[in-house]
Amino acid sequence: MKSAVETLNPTRVRLTVEVPFEELKDSLDAAYKKINQQVTVKGFRKGKIPARVIDQRFGRGAVLEEAVNDALPKFYTEAVNEADLNPLGQPEVDITELKDGELLAFTAEVDVRPEIEIPDYSGIEVEVDAVEVSDEDVEKSVEQLRSRFAxxxxxxxxxxxxxxxxxxxxxxxxxxxxxxxxxxxxxxxxxxxxxxxxxxxxxxxxxxxxxxxxxxxxxxxxxxxxxxxxxxxxxxxxxxxLPELDDEFAQMASEFDTLDELKADSRKRLENMKQYDQATQAQERVLEKFLELAEIPVPEKLLEDEVNTRKHNLEHHQLGQMGLNLEKFLEIQGKTVEEFDAETREQAVKGIKTQFLLDALVNKEKLGVNQEELTEHLMRRAQSSGMSPDQFAQAVVEGGQVPMLVGEVARGKALAVVVEAAKVVDTKGEVIDLSDDEDEVETAAEVVEAAVEGDDEAKADEAAE
Structure with missing residues (x-):
């Protein structure tokens, strides 16, 4: 087999493939066997009809068509592997020549992952909100707890x-x-x-x-x-x-003996929450800057498919489960169909670019995913889906989604690499070091997921409320 690659644009190629006819032998044999099981010829037992009789009765063309349809995927895959391509979606195949006993020639156009040059991200600087917990924040938290015991x-x-x-x-x-x-x-x-x-x-x-x-x-x-x-x-x-705010309330509502201890714990929890929000904000803003630095072409067919998938999932799954339709959703959001379409397309572009860029960084830095990281990610995804870890793991395996989860963790690790190289300061001018964050990779994976999948689900929840 001979093959050649022509680059049509940064995200699409055309493969030209020529296959000597003898390489179709296995597929021809399979075609005769298949037709043998499907037809009946007087004087011959089923499955025992000679090839020459099938050619005479049903035409050699029918056999060739069956053989070529069987062989094309194998030859296409060989050509893709030989050219070291990363195809996206299904190819458009055109048989250009078929000479019985001599040659099969075809072309295949397909979208491919573009070659991306990783930009220098060491100079990225972002500003994030400072972690501040006021006395008013603590009082509000305690009041919320108090109201639950009303x-x-x-x-x-x-x-x-x-x-x-x-x-x-x-x-x-x-x-x-x-x-x-x-x-x-x-x-x-x-x-x-x-x-x-x-x-x-x-x-x-x-x-x-x-x-x-x-x-x-x-x-x-x-x-x-x-x-x-x-x-x-x-x-x-x-x-x-409402119960009185005193030590007795603290003992009733928590594991603490005094109200002061309860308030101190509330302050600590609020600080942890704001530190998590700060880390998430840093990763989101670093990712935005990283994307701005890179030249990332987006395949048009892939983009259209992604836009249509997002619309379908929102309309027929997320909104449908909440008793809403797209028209009502847009009314609640205060958006026109044109604005919604433009926003969906913008989110899809960002999602595709995020995957391309971070996947390229994963490959460049040779970032692997170990079992512990994958298990931690699986546990979190299970929790957000409302399924038990065992149920979620079974669904992932049965659906062949393990590579998808591995990819999510790997992209999270890639983003963490970029964040660690960036300069992050808060609104007070203090430098923030996120490298000691034990959940850095998992938090980064969540940020990447949000960028890749968009926020339609969150908006649907908001609209339902």
């Missing part, structure tokens, strides 16, 4: 902000009560914003037994999006009572 007590007075009311609801559209528009004994905290728009104003000032009517746009159900006349009746008013 109790309620029935009161005989008008409902006010923060009270928990038990209510009955009835929704009418065009004067008709909706079949799914009646609810009883609903518990609602005034001011939480968890029910219909306008309900807070309607129930404030009502005592048990009182009712009010207001107009609100329905957020779900059979009349979703329509304006409804809603009647709300308060059957009970309960006041929330």
């Amino acid at each position: 109790s309620t007590k029935d009161v005989e007075r008008a409902a006010a902000e923060g009270d928990v009311v038990t209510i009955d609801l009835e929704a009418k559209v065009d004067g008709e009560v909706l079949a799914d528009g009646v609810a009883t004994d609903v518990s609602y905290t005034i001011g939480s914003g968890e029910l219909l728009d306008g309900i807070d104003e309607a129930v404030k000032g009502l005592e048990a037994g009182g009712e009010a009517t207001f107009t609100s746009q329905l957020k779900g159900g059979s009349a979703e999006g329509k304006d409804a006349e809603v009647t709300v009746k308060v059957t009970k008013v309960s006041a929330r009572e």
Whole structure:
């Protein structure tokens, strides 16, 4: 077999392949065997029809077509390996010559990973937020904990902000009560914003037994999006009572003996969270700078496929599971279809460039992934997916996704290399050293995932809320 490569552009090549006819022998034998099992000729047992009879009855052309279809993938793969190419997607194959007994010639056009020159990243500098935890932050954290231990007590007075009311609801559209528009004994905290728009104003000032009517746009159900006349009746008013902030509360709500110890722990946890956010911010900004330094061509076919995949996943999976459609999603986001398409394309370009650049750095630096790193990554992915590690691992193996996970960790390690070489300072001018961060690679892998996959899932969650 002879092959040659023609570069059409930085991301697409054309392979020209010539195969001596004798190399088709195995595929020809397989073609005759396959046709033998499919046809019947009087005077011959099934599977025992001579090749010359098949040629006479069904035509040599049918046999050649079957043989070529069988052989093409093998010859294409040999040509790709010989040229040391990294193809992306399926090739467009064109048979240019087929001489029975002499020659098979074909061309194959395919997108390939571009050759990327790794830019000098040692001069990258980024600024990140300083880690600051105020007394107000600590008080807010303790108050949130305190609210989880709140109790309620029935009161005989008008409902006010923060009270928990038990209510009955009835929704009418065009004067008709909706079949799914009646609810009883609903518990609602005034001011939480968890029910219909306008309900807070309607129930404030009502005592048990009182009712009010207001107009609100329905957020779900059979009349979703329509304006409804809603009647709300308060059957009970309960006041929330918070526990006293003292040592007794600390002992009840935590493993600490004193309130001061609880506050000190809250401060430490907030500092850890802000340090994690700072590290993530540093990696995101270093990645942006790294991408800006590199020349990375993007194959148009790969880009179009990625855009279509993102749209399909958002519309038919993420939004579908939340009871939303694309039109409603865009309405909530305040975007036009054109703006959404442009944003999706921009995210897809960034994702592809991120993979290309970091994969090139992985190869250049010969960054490997050990079992411990892969296991840690698998555990985190399992947690975010809501599956147990065993279930997730089984799904990954059965789906042939292990190389994908290895790639994610390797790209995280590549980004960590770039971050360690960069200068990171906070808004106070202090240099931040992230090299001692034990979770640096895993955090970097998360940043890379977000860049590669985009943030449509987060936006879908936000829209559903």
